[in-house]
Amino acid sequence: MTTSRFDIRIAAGNRLLVDAVGFPLEEGAITFLFGESGIGKSLIGKALFGILDESEFRIRMGAAPYAEYRDSPPARAARNGGFFMFQEPSSHLNPLLTIEQQMKEGTLAKAKDPLAPAMELWRDADRGTLPLLLPVYPRPYRPSGGEKQRILAAMAFSKMDIGLSGGADSPGLFVFDEPTGSLDREARDRLLDRLFARFRLRHETILLVTHDYGMISYVQSRHRDLEKSFRFMELYVSGGVARTREFDPGRFLAWLGDLRKEPAIESGSPVLRVEGEIRVFGRVLRFSKPGGGSRTGPLEVRPGELAYLKAGSGIGKTTVAKIIVGLLHADYFRFEIDGVRLGDVSPRSYWRKRLWGKKMTMAFQHADEALNPRAGVSDTLRILGKRSLRGAADIDSALARLFDRREIPELRGKKVWQLSGGQKQRLNLLRAFALDTPLIILDEPLSALDFESIDRVLGLIREARADGRAILLISHNEDIFDRIVPPGSVHVLESAEPS
Numbered sequence: 001m002t003t004s005r006f007d008i009r010i011a012a013g014n015r016l017l018v019d020a021v022g023f024p025l026e027e028g029a030i031t032f033l034f035g036e037s038g039i040g041k042s043l044i045g046k047a048l049f050g051i052l053d054e055s056e057f058r059i060r061m062g063a064a065p066y067a068e069y070r071d072s073p074p075a076r077a078a079r080n081g082g083f084f085m086f087q088e089p090s091s092h093l094n095p096l097l098t099i100e101q102q103m104k105e106g107t108l109a110k111a112k113d114p115l116a117p118a119m120e121l122w123r124d125a126d127r128g129t130l131p132l133l134l135p136v137y138p139r140p141y142r143p144s145g146g147e148k149q150r151i152l153a154a155m156a157f158s159k160m161d162i163g164l165s166g167g168a169d170s171p172g173l174f175v176f177d178e179p180t181g182s183l184d185r186e187a188r189d190r191l192l193d194r195l196f197a198r199f200r201l202r203h204e205t206i207l208l209v210t211h212d213y214g215m216i217s218y219v220q221s222r223h224r225d226l227e228k229s230f231r232f233m234e235l236y237v238s239g240g241v242a243r244t245r246e247f248d249p250g251r252f253l254a255w256l257g258d259l260r261k262e263p264a265i266e267s268g269s270p271v272l273r274v275e276g277e278i279r280v281f282g283r284v285l286r287f288s289k290p291g292g293g294s295r296t297g298p299l300e301v302r303p304g305e306l307a308y309l310k311a312g313s314g315i316g317k318t319t320v321a322k323i324i325v326g327l328l329h330a331d332y333f334r335f336e337i338d339g340v341r342l343g344d345v346s347p348r349s350y351w352r353k354r355l356w357g358k359k360m361t362m363a364f365q366h367a368d369e370a371l372n373p374r375a376g377v378s379d380t381l382r383i384l385g386k387r388s389l390r391g392a393a394d395i396d397s398a399l400a401r402l403f404d405r406r407e408i409p410e411l412r413g414k415k416v417w418q419l420s421g422g423q424k425q426r427l428n429l430l431r432a433f434a435l436d437t438p439l440i441i442l443d444e445p446l447s448a449l450d451f452e453s454i455d456r457v458l459g460l461i462r463e464a465r466a467d468g469r470a471i472l473l474i475s476h477n478e479d480i481f482d483r484i485v486p487p488g489s490v491h492v493l494e495s496a497e498p499s
Contacts (some may be wrong), residue, residue, distance in 0.1 A: 149181070279441070280316070
């Protein structure tokens with residue numbers, strides 16, 4: 001196989017964003033590009049595919065101007081035979097065409113059955129959902145984020161199927177930009193299985209961009225026959241510029257193997273107790289224990305416990321979290337927090353006056369929901385009103401828990417909107433842990449983070465548990481948390497039609 005190496009330099013104004021020297025892209029291989037969100041992984045993918053906007057960025061591919069690379073016969077052939085799956089599906093899906101029209105649009109119409117790949121990405125029990133989506137015009141909340149990701153992946157697979165049937169002269173370049181960010185592990189693994197099944201039949205050149213390091217353990221255990229076709233790279237920031245390096249998958253696997261179950265919590269009154277049934281948005285959400293059949297039971301989290309709430313994509317885990325913290329109203333809801341009983345009839349003002357920052361705090365899945373983009377980094381922590389966060393040295397000490405000390409001087413002077421996605425997530429988590437509330441709710445805490453930051457966040461969780469704080473965890477990172485959370489602290493969320 002031929003390996004092409006690219007010197008990719010991307011700048012915005014006078015600021016150099018990406019300096020990826022010798023980035024390898026091997027023909028007929030799958031290159032995984034890891035790293036935290038917002039530092040330039042998508043820019044590299046778009047640059048290689050030839051779709052990066054020259055009105056927004058200054059781009060060089062080696063010594064050549066970007067236009068020369070973009071319009072070269074090899075780059076054109078790679079685009080014509082390939083597909084770019086955008087991280088944000090709304091960047092690709094047209095709100096003026098139905099899902100079915102878009103799945104059959106342009107070159108995708110050459111596929112023998114353009115809709116067939118989509119059926120592969122839904123579980124047998126959920127396949128009735130797809131026919132309901134086909135006549136839908138995409139809008140922000142319909143289909144869901146996970147459904148949109150599967151639809152875009154199905155389009156990419158249709159393009160691969162065209163090549164498999166002889167409809168493409170040469171293999172193309174397929175870029176999957178965070179293709180599983182909104183998917184639970186079962187849906188993620190299903191997508192990867194279907195991708196690799198096609199790759200075995202025709203070795204396309206694939207760049208898979210992700211911050212889900214858990215993919216490593218899955219592909220190494222379930223697709224070991226493709227090991228020689230896998231390449232692992234990582235994007236990291238040095239001196240304010242994103243650079244690339246090889247990533248050793250054995251390093252992650254060794255770290256994963258060293259994770260151990262946290263001690264089980266079997267006694268003590270719950271800090272949080274939610275009755276087994278919630279009614280919201282015309283649906284009934286029920287809690288149960290794994291392997292407990294359909295028997296409904298309460299969701300309980302005790303002091304020092306890490307409780308793990310699991311469910312498939314789009315079932316309502318984040319909805320439950322936002323109901324608990326009083327950001328969404330449920331038609332029926334009963335719970336108890338630190339001895340105080342509340343529910344759907346309780347005044348919304350009670351959460352604001354008595355609970356927020358006092359009894360509970362939440363680290364949101366999307367940091368932008370919690371952070372003021374115009375606030376400074378230091379002020380974001382100082383505004384919490386904690387004595388331990390008043391001085392500059394206190395702020396630096398807090399930041400050092402999730403940030404490298406070398407980047408703190410520059411970080412202090414930035415506004416939140418100037419941070420990368422991973423930096424925002426780390427700041428979001430620091431705020432949640434800095435408040436000494438009896439309950440912390442973590443919604444996808446590892447989302448957008450690199451490997452080093454993931455390890456640090458797990459350290460914060462251990463410290464909080466040792467201090468007796470109750471933690472309710474929502475996460476698709478089952479590769480990691482299944483190794484940490486004891487079975488007795490796992491809860492399952494299911495959705496049903498009201499009876």
